Amino acid sequence: MKSLQVNFNVATQAIEPIDNASPEPWEEVCDRFDNDVRRIKTVSDPKGYNAIYACYDENNQPVYYLVEESDLLTKLRQRTFLDKLGRTRTA
Numbered sequence: 001m002k003s004l005q006v007n008f009n010v011a012t013q014a015i016e017p018i019d020n021a022s023p024e025p026w027e028e029v030c031d032r033f034d035n036d037v038r039r040i041k042t043v044s045d046p047k048g049y050n051a052i053y054a055c056y057d058e059n060n061q062p063v064y065y066l067v068e069e070s071d072l073l074t075k076l077r078q079r080t081f082l083d084k085l086g087r088t089r090t091a
Contacts, residue, residue: 001026001068008040008052008064015043015052015066026067029055033063035080040064 003026007016030037033055040052049066056062 001070001072002048003029003053003065003067004047004049006052006064006066008054013041015064026065029065033057 002023004023005018005021007018008014009016036056038054038056040054042050043052043066044050045066048068051067051069053065053067054062055065
C-alpha cells in the first residue's frame, strides 16, 4: 500500500499536491506517527489513491496523506478496532 503526503483543506475539502512529496509505504507512515491515524474520507484519484487519512504528530497536528487502500488495509483496520475493544478476533 502506498501513500502520498498532500495538503488538505478541511473546510473546502480541497486536496492539493505537495511538489516535493514522493510515494511512501503506508506502513512506514503509520509507524512514524505511532499509528495515530484517522480515515477522513473516500476520494478518487487517477494515480490509484482512494482515501485520505490524517496522521497526528506529537503536538496533535494533522498531516494528510492520500492512501491506496487495499483489502489488507481493511483487515488491518478491523483488527486494530477489535483489539482496542478488547475482543478476541478470529483469523
